[in-house]
Amino acid sequence: MTSSLPYLGVGLSYRWELNAPLLQDPAAVDWLEVTPEHFLPFTKDAERRLELLKRRFPLVGHSLELSVGSDGPDDGDYRAGLLRLLHSGACRWHGDHLCFTRVGDMPIRALTPIPFHEEALTTAVRNIKRLQGELPVPFIVENITYYFHNPLTAMPEAEFLQKVLTGADCGLLLDLHNLLANAINHGYDPYRFIDQLPLERLVQIHLAGGIYSDGLLLDSHTRCSPQQVWSLLEYVAPRCPVRGVNFEMDGEFPPFSRLREELSRARAILQRCGARGA
Secondary structure, three states, X not given: OHHHOOOOEEEEEOOHHHHHHHHHOHHHXXXXXXXXXXXXXOOHHHHHHHHHHHHHOOEEXXXXXXXOOOOOOOOXXXXXXXXXXXXXXXXXXXXXXXXXXXXXXXXXXXXXXXXXXXXXXXXXXXXXXXXXXXXXXXXXXXXXXXXXXXXXXXXXXXXXXXXXXXXXXXXXXXXXXXXXXXXXXXXXXXXXXXXXXXXXXXXXXXXXXXXXXXXXEEEEEEEOOOHHHHHHHHHHHHHOOOOEEEEOOOOOOOOHHHHHHHHHHHHHHHHHHOOOOO
């Protein structure tokens, strides 16, 4: 799967706040990750805005509401809109989170962790396989941050993620700040976690930064990447066929020059490890 995908380099998660600096300094960014929910419903105006981005940058999709962990009905309107967007040819691949955002037909509007047990594994694999049969581009799943231990969990997170990836035969979006937050909050070794993953399936890497609150590291997407995230990127990049690394930020944006430094540092790491196209 990974070998057939283009190498994109280093990019940003697209947010409205970045419009002006992206127009002024497009060479700083190799590609953009777009959230389909920002363009749905996929009206003519939304299609035009997406087309303008596509003319300037390679795009990758990253949605929030596919709810691959839900054992229940789909949101048909959402799925139809997403398929229309992806069939427009804008995105090279598409990702979503290994979680659920819906119970039955009721939306939760939050990335809710799946208990790591066999029944949840079967559900996630079934849903991802179905998605892969519908989507016009390859599908990848992302590890999420979780802040409590689910009493139904029966296997380690790394084992659960590995079984989902191999069972569904899909790619991995490894979020290094999510991994760091879970490792700190739940007391495990993030490097050992990486070593347990099928890294040949790793397509994309997220970088981000968060804040501490009440003793927990939160994935707030309001800070630049801490040193621990850079160390994890140095470790994993030479061990996988990554096709793209991007930085996510949702608020408290610094000057664009600071984001440019973030991208340059990631690009230098990829160059040192010999990532294809770097």
